Amino acid sequence: MPAPRFAARCIAPVGLALLLLSAAPAQADNGDDADRPRKGWSGLASASLAFSDGSSDSATALVNIDLARKLTHSKTSIVASLNYAEALVDGRRETSASKWLVSGQQDRNLDDDLFAFAKASVDGDRMLEISRRIKLSTGLGYHLVADADTTVDVFGGASYGDRRYKSPQTLHGVTDTHFQRPGGIFGEESTHQLSPSVTIKQRFEAYPDFSRVHAHSANFNGSLGVVLTERLSLSVTLTMTFNQYVPADVARTDTSLFTGFSLKLGA
Numbered sequence: 001m002p003a004p005r006f007a008a009r010c011i012a013p014v015g016l017a018l019l020l021l022s023a024a025p026a027q028a029d030n031g032d033d034a035d036r037p038r039k040g041w042s043g044l045a046s047a048s049l050a051f052s053d054g055s056s057d058s059a060t061a062l063v064n065i066d067l068a069r070k071l072t073h074s075k076t077s078i079v080a081s082l083n084y085a086e087a088l089v090d091g092r093r094e095t096s097a098s099k100w101l102v103s104g105q106q107d108r109n110l111d112d113d114l115f116a117f118a119k120a121s122v123d124g125d126r127m128l129e130i131s132r133r134i135k136l137s138t139g140l141g142y143h144l145v146a147d148a149d150t151t152v153d154v155f156g157g158a159s160y161g162d163r164r165y166k167s168p169q170t171l172h173g174v175t176d177t178h179f180q181r182p183g184g185i186f187g188e189e190s191t192h193q194l195s196p197s198v199t200i201k202q203r204f205e206a207y208p209d210f211s212r213v214h215a216h217s218a219n220f221n222g223s224l225g226v227v228l229t230e231r232l233s234l235s236v237t238l239t240m241t242f243n244q245y246v247p248a249d250v251a252r253t254d255t256s257l258f259t260g261f262s263l264k265l266g267a
Contacts, residue, residue, distance in 0.1 A: 041266045043067035044225070046235050048260030057088035060097070062237065062258045067265065075107045083239075083256070097256070098126035107141070115141045117155060119185075127250055128243060129169065134162040135207065137185040149193040156186035159207055163215075171213045171245045181211035197227040209244070218242040225262060233262040 048062040064081040085097035103121030110116055118138045124130055139157015146152075163179045171179060187205040194200060202222035209215045220240040225233045237258045246252055 041067050041069045043265050044233070044235075044262040045265055046223075046237065046260055046262040048235070048237065048258035050258075058086065058096075060085040060258075062256070062260065064237070065265075073109045077105045077107075079103045095126065097254075099128075100124055110140075113143050115143065115153075117141055117157070128246055129166045130163060131166045132162075132164045136160045137207075139185060145190075150191065152188070152190040154186075154188045157184065159183045159185040161207070161209070161215075169245070169247075171215055174213055179211075179213055179215065181209050181213060181215060183207055183209045183211070199225045201225075214244065216242075216244040228261075231264045233264070235260055235262040 043066045044064075046062075046064045046066075048060075050058075050060040052058050062081070062083050065079070067078045069076045080100075080102045082100045083097050084095075086093055086095045088094075101121060101123035103119065103123075105117060105119040107115050107117045116138075117140070119136070121135045123133050125133075137157055137159035139155060141153050141155030144152040144154060159182075161179075161181045161183060163181075165177045165179075168175050168177050185205060185207055187203065189203040190201070192200040200222070202220070204218070204220045206218040207216065209217075219242070220238075222238045224236040226235075227233050235258075237260075239254075239256045239258075241254045243252055
């Protein structure tokens with residue numbers, strides 16, 4: 001059986017099992033151990049817009065939604081983002097960024113420090129000629145720090161990727177429009193409440209590719225939020241992505257810095 005197909009059949013059921021395990025309420029003789037909601041869904045909806053006219057004519061937009069629901073022993077996270085940019089070059093309007101992403105993750109505490117996770121994401125990137133990229137991952141993580149003002153987690157496990165291109169691409173000597181790969185995932189995530197009005201959040205993920213294509217990738221997302229009102233915050237967001245194989249006229253590393261506003265959602 002080909003390795004990608006074998007990985008898909010092995011990893012996907014494990015991820016589904018973890019999701020079902022995490023979604024189910026914890027049952028115990030002591031009612032205090034039940035997986036009760038700490039609060040409902042909450043998070044941020046952020047938007048950053050930039051326009052220029054005159055010597056340069058360009059427009060950039062970033063929209064991001066980040067939601068989470070925490071229970072006593074588990075957490076569900078949903079992220080969606082859209083990034084688009086265009087500029088006028090030699091009298092012709094050209095797109096310089098056009099990508100989107102939707103992801104969901106379920107964490108389940110196994111004890112005070114150790115947790116299991118399952119994550120699924122789908123995204124597309126016009127500049128990389130990627131029409132659809134699916135990533136499934138599952139593994140274990142560890143709470144290095146977990147207090148009221150600071151949380152730091154590290155995690156690692158196995159992943160499976162399914163990537164479709166709009167046109168044939170050659171990756172490590174293999175030419176196709178559809179690539180599947182077994183791989184891994186490792187990374188870290190932290191939140192820091194510096195003051196009642198200032199918060200920093202960041203997450204780094206790396207996806208080593210274990211197939212013969214070796215299409216490694218990584219991404220980083222960091223944000224600084226400053227509370228302006230009960231619901232509104234000023235936000236500064238830094239995103240960085242790395243892809244081992246990209247079209248000839250596209251850089252492997254893409255870095256963007258955005259400033260905008262965030263609206264608090266939920267409780």
